[in-house]
Amino acid sequence: MKINRATDYGVRLMVYLATEGGKTVPRAEVSSAMDIPSEFLAKIAQHLARAGLLEIKQGRMGGYRLKRSPEEITLLEIVEALEGEIFLNICVGDPKACRFSSTCKVHLVWKAAREGLRDLLGSIRLTNLIIKERPLQNSQERCCKYN
């Protein structure tokens, strides 16, 4: 019961793009800044592009950028673009999968849990995920702009 690595990477990518404003950011930059294997990142970006969350520009000076404003994009959209719709248990998505589901009370619990989770993720927008202030510090521990 956990998200895929690809989803985690996808969220990182989207957060990074949000911090860069409307700029088109090359894959290599995102990859090294956010610790994401570059080729894997390419696949993830393609999924997010098909879901209408980011735009891919090919060729020289190409890269990725958000397709919509960070205020409009929810965490739920990002997660479901990469994981498919969240169901928690197969019986919630496909009642035929279990012959008990029409009367099963457990089914109802999974349904409620699903709704709670989706509501929470749907209430978080990309703007809520950006670290806006960079604390003053000289420390060498600062490994990237997200510190």
Add this chain to the structure above:
Amino acid sequence: MKINRATDYGVRLMVYLATEGGKTVPRAEVSSAMDIPSEFLAKIAQHLARAGLLEIKQGRMGGYRLKRSPEEITLLEIVEALEGEIFLNICVGDPKACRFSSTCKVHLVWKAAREGLRDLLGSIRLTNLIIKERPLQNSQERCCKYN
């Protein structure tokens, strides 16, 4: 982002045992009543037994029964006995897994989601999952005692 088949089976097993009161129920009966592959069920029962949720009786007339009252057993216990502790994202369980986690806001969202989910599952008891009343019906659609 969904539960394992084993967890689904485990919940079915526990619900079945709850409906049988304190009786010791042989594996074969649970298997056929609840559509669970018998050998797989054996492994699942062993996990639940180690977690202190059911008792296994070996030998002739052996089988499974609840170790505690269905009022005391939560769905969360059953799920975590079979899935391990729920975290949703690796960074919630192990902050070292991601070098951003100390300052990352996404991390906080996964943590909140985890807590919401665990609270919900923790509030559901086995007694809440039992179908107590069997509706009067002549219908041939009734395929088992859970209708």
Add this chain to the structure above:
DNA sequence: AAAATTTTGGATAAAAAAGATCCAATTAGA
């Protein structure tokens, strides 16, 4: 004590999913 029934525990295996990588083709700026 022997027979019958039922689970154990360890090994193994098959299938599915996850995580990544490779590269020829394509795109587009300089």
Add this chain to the structure above:
DNA sequence: TCTAATTGGATCTTTTTTATCCAAAATTTT
């Protein structure tokens, strides 16, 4: 045209999931 960037499809490896097999052990009945 040259260069730098992505695509899309194939491939591959690893891990996880979902089982299955069976000799040994346990326990009740005869």
